[in-house]
């Protein structure tokens with residue numbers, strides 16, 4: 690069964706906690722987006738884990754160097770999963786995986802900006818990561834002609850556990866699920882909705898549908 694991850698790209702701990710309280714019943718993973726962590730620091734991780742100890746808290750660090758150190762910081766603050774950039778040296782991923790093993794937590798590699806996402810996903814999967822995020826970031830999504838179909842096709846070819854992030858919504862989630870993903874990530878489709886709880890519930894139901 691694929692997991693549902695809410696990506697919270699809001700900028701304050703207060704707003705993030707309010708959103709999480711509304712959508713937590715429908716999601717498995719609560720992602721603290723990179724802008725949120727840059728705005729609020731490690732304290733937002735601590736606050737979210739305290740509020741939702743039963744959920745996986747995902748710190749979207751997008752770490753590019755000192756993998757062991759930064760992953761250790763995220764896990765020490767209460768994160769269950771932390772992201773390392775796929776474009777960086779294997780040594781950074783290996784260091785983060787070392788920290789994850791010490792804390793009993795996990796590393797996710799984010800392929801944002803990677804030219805051959807499938808190849809890199811297959812490479813880093815051998816390094817002990819939990820799963821690989823096939824990700825088109827918000828800037829890439831804003832480019833003319835962007836379609837999530839690219840990520841869906843890549844997920845089908847990957848042959849390793851992946852998530853898809855980059856335009857998952859109620860219209861695309863069935864195809865995302867059919868691609869065999871481990872995790873579907875939805876940001877704007879939830880936090881940008883008039884009724885985030887209803888949006889998360891609808892995505893959950895679509896993901897769980899036979």
Ligand SMILES: O=C([C@H](O)CO)[C@H](O)[C@H](O)COP(=O)(O)O
Nearest residue numbers: 696722723854855856875876877
């Ligand atoms: O990770 C993200 C981005 O880099 C900013 O932190 C987004 O949360 C991710 O792309 C999902 O966004 P949506 O397309 O809004 O679902």
